[in-house]
Amino acid sequence: MAMRPRDGWVVLLAFMGTVSLGSVLGSGTPAAQFEGKDTLLRPVGYREWVFVGSSLGLRYDEKAEEKPASKSEPYHNVYINPAAYREFSNTGKFPEGTVMILELASAETKNEPGLQGSYQKDYVALAASVKDTKRFEGGWAYFSFTEKNGNPKSKAQPFPNTACWSCHHQKAATDHVFTQFYPVLRAVMPK
Numbered sequence: 001m002a003m004r005p006r007d008g009w010v011v012l013l014a015f016m017g018t019v020s021l022g023s024v025l026g027s028g029t030p031a032a033q034f035e036g037k038d039t040l041l042r043p044v045g046y047r048e049w050v051f052v053g054s055s056l057g058l059r060y061d062e063k064a065e066e067k068p069a070s071k072s073e074p075y076h077n078v079y080i081n082p083a084a085y086r087e088f089s090n091t092g093k094f095p096e097g098t099v100m101i102l103e104l105a106s107a108e109t110k111n112e113p114g115l116q117g118s119y120q121k122d123y124v125a126l127a128a129s130v131k132d133t134k135r136f137e138g139g140w141a142y143f144s145f146t147e148k149n150g151n152p153k154s155k156a157q158p159f160p161n162t163a164c165w166s167c168h169h170q171k172a173a174t175d176h177v178f179t180q181f182y183p184v185l186r187a188v189m190p191k
Contacts, residue, residue: 031081031099032130040143041155043128046101049079053182056107056118060167074104075120078182084131089188094175098131124150129164129176138165140176 031049033041057073080088084098104127105120125146133139142164143156159165165176173180179189 030097031083032097032128032132034135035155038135038141038158039155040128040130040141040158042126042145042153043081043099043101046079046081046099046103049081049101050085050184052078052080052085052100052184054078055181058181060171072107074106074124077103077105077120079103080185085188088185090190092174092190094131094177096131096133098129100129100177102127102129126152128156129168131176137161138169140165140168142168 055076079101081099087095104125106122108121128143141158145153168176172178179185
């Protein structure tokens with residue numbers, strides 16, 4: 001039976017719908033892409049991931065009482081890759097390959113008649129954590145995609161475990177993740 005021109009459009013639209021659905025549900029490509037053993041490539045498209053929360057001035061600091069709060073504290077915006085979010089919402093566990101992004105934005109204050117408060121102004125830094133128990137001793141690794149001069153990096157080496165890992169290991173409520181600060185994750189965590 002010969003295909004009519006209209007049938008070609010139907011097939012094309014069905015194919016495009018399948019491709020679009022695949023990109024929404026996850027392409028099967030791991031969120032964490034590595035170069036070699038432990039060099040993480042900067043994740044792309046993370047602003048389309050699940051936003052789990054934001055904080056301003058929240059940090060663990062043993063000497064916090066000795067330091068006054070800084071007015072230049074950045075906002076911390078946290079995202080998780082969609083496949084890990086779905087798995088966490090079903091099981092309460094973060095699966096292998098979980099990637100969480102920490103994007104820092106400078107804080108700006110407005111104080112004028114009828115408008116006052118703080119808002120996010122410019123993006124200033126990007127960090128990531130990855131759960132990969134085969135690749136990293138301790139299961140999780142932490143990375144910075146920002147040079148000391150503030151320029152972005154396309155790839156990063158993990159911090160030593162004495163940096164981020166030890167605090168997350170001691171203080172995080174759920175498997176190295178500060179779920180105590182993310183109502184989005186607490187809301188979907190199975191009881």
